[in-house]
Amino acid sequence: MAGISKILKLKKEGGNEVKTKVEKSTQKEKKKVDKSNDNTSESTSGRCISKRWVLPLQYEDLYEVDRPTLGRYVDVVVFRAFALSIIKYLGFNSIHKIYHAGEDFGRSLGVKTIDELIECFKYLRIGVLEVVEENPIRIRVYESVFCSGFPNIGECVCHYERGILAGCFENILRKKVEVIETKCCACGDDYCEFEIRVIGDLTT
Numbered sequence: 001m002a003g004i005s006k007i008l009k010l011k012k013e014g015g016n017e018v019k020t021k022v023e024k025s026t027q028k029e030k031k032k033v034d035k036s037n038d039n040t041s042e043s044t045s046g047r048c049i050s051k052r053w054v055l056p057l058q059y060e061d062l063y064e065v066d067r068p069t070l071g072r073y074v075d076v077v078v079f080r081a082f083a084l085s086i087i088k089y090l091g092f093n094s095i096h097k098i099y100h101a102g103e104d105f106g107r108s109l110g111v112k113t114i115d116e117l118i119e120c121f122k123y124l125r126i127g128v129l130e131v132v133e134e135n136p137i138r139i140r141v142y143e144s145v146f147c148s149g150f151p152n153i154g155e156c157v158c159h160y161e162r163g164i165l166a167g168c169f170e171n172i173l174r175k176k177v178e179v180i181e182t183k184c185c186a187c188g189d190d191y192c193e194f195e196i197r198v199i200g201d202l203t204t
């Protein structure tokens with residue numbers, strides 16, 4: 001099931017709410033992931049590590065959350081620290097990978113319209129999205145999960161978010177797109193602004 005369908009279903013079910021402990025006891029049946037070809041081994045630092053390059057998890061697996069006490073959401077600091085750590089430890093070249101990783105996740109959301117995109121960003125609490133221009137498409141994101149409140153460092157920093165937008169607009173426009181961040185809270189702006197540029201046709 002595409003992400004937007006999951007999101008709409010969760011929203012209908014009140015997916016934001018913390019579930020009671022009574023409900024927890026009825027939710028114990030877990031989907032088994034086929035790891036028959038997995039090659040795992042004991043590690044000194046964790047229970048086991050996979051020798052795969054890719055974990056046998058799909059984006060849709062991430063929507064299943066079993067946190068009866070804490071609920072679905074986490075402080076933005078955790079997301080920000082994770083993103084900052086990747087750039088810090090993997091270096092400047094990781095920015096392109098972060099963008100493409102965001103693109104991959106954006107595609108998985110399966111949004112087909114701008115309204116679904118706005119709904120998606122709001123539900124996932126990535127930010128409050130507004131279309132300010134249609135040709136070329138210009139998007140503003142208020143309350144960005146990554147950069148809102150950041151000091152002015154003179155550099156746009158929302159690489160994962162612009163990747164997500166790229167993946168989403170690829171689905172909406174059925175074209176290959178590139179997304180540029182032209183304004184950012186980390187540049188002293190009150191919001192982030194992104195320009196969506198069509199760069200070609202989809203190959204498949």
Ligand SMILES: [Zn+2]
Binds near residue numbers: 158193
């Ligand atoms: Zn930004």
